[in-house]
Amino acid sequence: MFPRIPLAMCAVAAIPAVVLRFSELSASPVATMLIFGTAVVAASFVLAWAAEAVRKDISGALAVALLALVAVLPEYAVDLYYAFVSGTDPDMAQYASANMNGSNRLLLGFGWPLVVLVALYAQRKRVLKLPQDTRRDVAVLFLLTVFSIFIPLGGSIPMIFGILLIAIFIVHLVVASKAEAEEEPEFVSVAAKLAELPTKTRRITVTSLFLISAVVILISAEPFANSLVESGSNLGIDSYLLVQWLAPLASEAPEFIVAVLFALRGMGAMAIGTLIASKINQWSLLVGSIPLAHYLGGGSANMVLDARQIEEFTLTISQTILGIAIIIGLRFHWASAAALVGLFSLQFFITGTEARLWLSAVHLVIALVLLWTNRSHILPTLRSLKPKKQEQVESETVVEHTYQTSAAN
Template identity: 45%
Template sequence: MGADRRAWLAIGAMATACAPGIALRFAGYHPPAVAGAAIFGLAILAAAFLLSWGAETAEMDISQGLALAIIAIIAVLPEYAVDFVLAWKAGADPAEAERGLAVANMTGGNRLLIGIGWPLVFFLFFYRTRIKELIVDRERSLELTFLAAATAYVIFIPLRSHVSVIDTIVLVSLFVMYMFFTSRVETEEVELVGPARAIGALQNAPRRAVVVVLLVYSAAAIFASAEPFAESLVHIGEQFGVSEFFLIQWLAPLASESPEVLVACLLAWRGRAAAGMGVLISSKVNQWTLLIGTLPVAFLVSAGDFGWTIGLPLDARQRDEIFLTAAQSAFAIAVFANLKMSRVEAAALFLLFATQLFITNEHARVLYGMAYAALCLVLLAWNWRDLPRTARDAFAIMRGRELPGAEHELPARDPDPVP
């Protein structure tokens, strides 16, 4: 009883911490930059806790893959909101379109997710378990397959001068197919701990109602707080003379990407690193399909000019940024082609991201993209024996069949951490 009481107190405390962010946003009040960063940042952090507890409990009723996909969609809402606003402004004002801030924010968010989020989950897993390889569930082969398809398409977008409605049709269709196949994965028995366990102990109807309320409330808190949090960080950066493009590409996404990274880290810290990595892989699929695919729509609606071959314009720098982001995505897919990530691979993802973060030279961006592409080919050649098995797993899930064997299966929770 004591444990349950503490669990419900924790849920109440996180819900209370979200309230100021929601209230201030809907009241239209913007606190000073430092205070705003603290208030809205705390609201996002608390919402991440609520989101992780609600989604873990939801696995009692839906598949883990679908639960993780729902987490990813909710957590990525801030990135959608910021990029939609930037794309809308670009459509309404040609001068805004020339600044390329929508593409800057989108590419920055995607690279942050892989360059910081994926290694962070791995190193939390390694710190807790001292295991040198993080193995994800075989069901993740579905996300990786769709991520590979989207990456193979996006990497050719820089050959054109626009992101058009044709790209919208292709990428949004990939997202719809991904969600459809994810929803067909069978529900597995889950072991809940902490607040999720307290919620899971409720009867079916109350439990499902609490889960829905938690997901909706956390989504509202994240959506309400992310943009003012990003704006507060940008204002703080401006006080130190940092360029607007840099702030939009890196500092704003650091705020908008924080919910899914926090959720993934919380899962990893509680012994569910494979599920945490699943959240980030699913988030990457969402951003690489739905986010990119819907930017031309926001641009064209704002501009009031529709056509199949026109859309969000791309200058040379933006095309380089998309190429570099797609090349990083290809390397990340190659890392998990065997459904494993090693210490060396996690370190490579982080170091390649960190060393190119502050480089603005256009030739350097192309060289980094080529380095990612070369490493991708090396890893695929090294793990070539695992590629057919991963592909077979993905297609078995699409056909609604059970996965043969259990070579890559993990228990419901990662091995107990070392003391």
Template identity: 40%
Template structure:
């Protein structure tokens, strides 16, 4: 029997609150689909209502997935948590992709709609923005929060952590699996900027990588989950009750997302039109903040409790998920909605966006091959991301492309230098990621934890 640390038997307020905030968006969106009377909201207010519902659904998914770790393999549960936490992002991306496919089928190419939005651009905007936010903001945030947690623990005379340290986070060797498959997907993605479409061949490669990643994780032994708060309350229920609870939460969250995702996407674009904001930028930065926020909050909670490896590991798993399964399924959705085998068109602007996203991912992997994220490299990730974020908003598109090209070059050069000096780490991560038995990795992690505790 797996032990859950938190033995609270009282339902915590966040779960009812999360359910409550989904109800307005669920009721309005569901009524619209069913043809029932419902209030007609202005686009900004509607986007807010639907966005809040999606965030609430994402929290519900996160708690359910965490509680499910009591019953399923720990490593696989982490991947499941990462997948479910970004399910709203899948929904929004698929809405834009299906719209792009329908327009492509009707006109033979991806053309701008009446409101000026290009659906093919929007289909990739949310994905590239979410990936860069996850790495450029999420990973540095984990280092910051874990460092603050270490300072707090030292002041209180607490015991040291195997993963959270002052100014750096250490990943266990068993997380070489995530680093390896992220690296494999990143290497494949480096040629995307040279392409004019994402095809079903890309889908086959990337989805296969995700399947191999999940298969490798499935071999990991069950580990004791670190549950707190709402997820601990669910995890502490009797077996039948627990499974019914998180099953019902999965179902509710899925219904909320299905009822609100398309409305959220459409009203987001309409809001941009009213405010004079570029549609691509709006979908690239605003929508991912809604879909990524629950996962970032969960990671920060892990880091604050000195479970820094779980915090960073969750975000790395999410990055693997998005860079393989999400990117891989976009061409499939486009092909189905267009009724053809055509690939999703990639225009010049999208090529630049894919270039800097792939380059940032390459840099992130080159950092993680040492299984350590230091404050120095976290600052580098945040700084480079912030530069491009600001220029994408303030500068004309032509100048922003120059900035993207320069920053992409910086990412790649730094990556190559790091990989050159860390070649031994690259070989170890590749070996551990695909071949080393998990029991060997666990023993190595236990020995490393003992060594670090004596420092």
């Protein structure tokens, strides 16, 4: 049955933004922020449903990578707008950094723990076991994090560095496309109804939903981004904080909800796998695209960061290293999830530069302890970056099937 009601609700939520965008009507910055922010959220839900439903026709690791990529399109649109405008208006560069770092920390510090805790509650377990093929994602995330350390050390994001990050993302996506699907994908919510449609109807519908939601997001990105900055002044709130947290929360919410639905259905590994893939996309394609957008907008080939942005990157990097240390053993304990949420929450109460650097140090100390505890997993994780022969793939498929069967029992 066609999911008319939820799609109609999203359309109704997006219509005011479309009318305001293409008419001579005007609204206050706060009203504009709410109207276009609502449209972004509505389009993000449609995008998430369509991206999940496409797994019916594209399965395996590539589907997870594409799902994660499409799900963060709203965030890309807003962030790259700030980066592009910063080419001629240097003051806007801080907002590109704010949105990127905020979304990264929100995803890992809130999204990962949320999904894990929901999955563990649904399965009445204390530890979520991750599949063996997660090793490669962990290794890629580790590689990207090592490269990212040079951003705060150098105080800038060079365009050549951005190209390198994008190249890593493309290679990762190509490798993921070669992975074989192991079982028929499961669907939840609206995506389940889309997946049940006849093949031709489903493909036309999903493609249309992709296009329509993408258009709504693209036409909403500029007014939403500008209204966030202006609303900060009107409301007496730091515009930097609005851009850093409100915009990512609006764009990430649908992805979090879809992942939580997976977790409630007992598919915790699939749910956290999608969010890990999103983290890879953010740390590669998004960060890599920022200096390119800055350059295309009239800026230099070296996007310079101020002291606050360097501090934000440092905190994001340390949190990412902690996340890697937690999942490198392919086990996500409820205590680790709770600790991530607690440390994520601390940054809202710790605002001083020195204190936030101490928080970064705490991340790193805990990460070192976890890495030492899971030191036997470090080399296997790094080796997962090597191309595999067909015999290895077949052998690991058998091992993975045995692992999943034992985990299910």
